[in-house]
Amino acid sequence: MAVEGKLWNRNFIVASLSYFLVACAFSLLMPTIPIFLSKELGVEPTRIGVVLSSYVLALLLVRPFSGYLVDTFPRKRMLLLATLLFVLAFIGYYFAITVAFFILLRFVHGLFWGLSTVSSNTVAIDIIPPARRAEGIGYFGVSMNLAMALAPYLGVTIYDAHGFHILVTAALAMGLLSVAAILFIRVPERPCPVEHAPISLDRFILVKALPILFNQLFVAFGWGTLVAFAVLYAGEIGIHNPGIFFLFLAGGVVLSRVTSGRLVDRGHLHVLMVAAMAAITAGFLAFGLFRDIRWFCFSAGLIGLGYGTLFPALQTIYVNMAPASQRGTANSTYLTGFDLGIGTGMLAGAWVADQYGFAHMYIGTGLLALAALLIYWFNSRRVFEKHRLDRPASAEAAPAANGPG
Numbered sequence: 001m002a003v004e005g006k007l008w009n010r011n012f013i014v015a016s017l018s019y020f021l022v023a024c025a026f027s028l029l030m031p032t033i034p035i036f037l038s039k040e041l042g043v044e045p046t047r048i049g050v051v052l053s054s055y056v057l058a059l060l061l062v063r064p065f066s067g068y069l070v071d072t073f074p075r076k077r078m079l080l081l082a083t084l085l086f087v088l089a090f091i092g093y094y095f096a097i098t099v100a101f102f103i104l105l106r107f108v109h110g111l112f113w114g115l116s117t118v119s120s121n122t123v124a125i126d127i128i129p130p131a132r133r134a135e136g137i138g139y140f141g142v143s144m145n146l147a148m149a150l151a152p153y154l155g156v157t158i159y160d161a162h163g164f165h166i167l168v169t170a171a172l173a174m175g176l177l178s179v180a181a182i183l184f185i186r187v188p189e190r191p192c193p194v195e196h197a198p199i200s201l202d203r204f205i206l207v208k209a210l211p212i213l214f215n216q217l218f219v220a221f222g223w224g225t226l227v228a229f230a231v232l233y234a235g236e237i238g239i240h241n242p243g244i245f246f247l248f249l250a251g252g253v254v255l256s257r258v259t260s261g262r263l264v265d266r267g268h269l270h271v272l273m274v275a276a277m278a279a280i281t282a283g284f285l286a287f288g289l290f291r292d293i294r295w296f297c298f299s300a301g302l303i304g305l306g307y308g309t310l311f312p313a314l315q316t317i318y319v320n321m322a323p324a325s326q327r328g329t330a331n332s333t334y335l336t337g338f339d340l341g342i343g344t345g346m347l348a349g350a351w352v353a354d355q356y357g358f359a360h361m362y363i364g365t366g367l368l369a370l371a372a373l374l375i376y377w378f379n380s381r382r383v384f385e386k387h388r389l390d391r392p393a394s395a396e397a398a399p400a401a402n403g404p405g
Helices: 010-028 032-040 045-072 075-095 099-127 130-162 164-182 207-236 244-265 269-289 293-319 324-356 358-387
Strands: none
Touching (some): 010 075, 010 099, 045 075, 075 099, 099 130, 099 324, 130 207, 207 244, 207 269, 207 324
């Protein structure tokens, strides 16, 4: 259980380490599977998009049930089981030599990844003191986002030097370390209730947050295009070390994450959401319009700043619209929004890239992020203010019609 007011307790540190390791394991393969499929199996971008998005389809299917399971059964046990199954699925990549096998394996992997991430986020929120929730979510999220930015760089390096099977071995080792770390997390056991709550749609998805989920799709689209095609785009424009993109992306994510959560807790939620989507918009437009290494790195850093600010603020919105008994559901809804947006980005982005090229795809991605900003300002912030369960006294927490403070 969380020590009152103390964020950096042993449980929080171990939980963050476990989350970082499992996210590294997953992210090592994200940029390298497209390279493997393209260069070694001769697969075209459209079919690569199908392979990459198959795990997203699995996530969409399992996320709502994950939230229900995490809210119903002991959370640490669910986390341990889901993470172990996720890690064991890496063994399948040693035998993946056809597109059909990749699609099936990514689908199975996605099922376990969905349950694991919902469990991890919910356990973390149980550990974080309520008064420092957004700050804690921000720091905890650094684990995931740092892994999603650094691991692809490491993955490309290992792949180039040693090949795909050694890369899979590295991912498997990181995953097993994550499982070991979970054993040391102390979470109060939640016994299975004698009488379960009536089954309803709201047990699987946070219905009142659906307008925010719709808004989220427009900005999550961009993350899908990044993880799927940033490396291939870099090769097209002559960047010889495409992994450097993920280093600058990581820098932006970390820089924003360590400050944005605290600002959310102090009542600046709407300002941060707007600033984040503006940065993402500008970053993608620059990424598509300018093609030298300086703009390549600058765009990565700006996009990282935007997403690093967005993640904890958006997750706080979902969590603060749900009672404690529905934290798993709130987290699964938040993650479902990203799953759906990322999957759409992979599939639709692949089609646009085939038809018009990667540059036009990223310009379109920037325009979608701008649409997300407008939807948030005119609709989503009002939905949140109407349904939020916390009522801080700051000026910005006044009715949404008053605008950000």
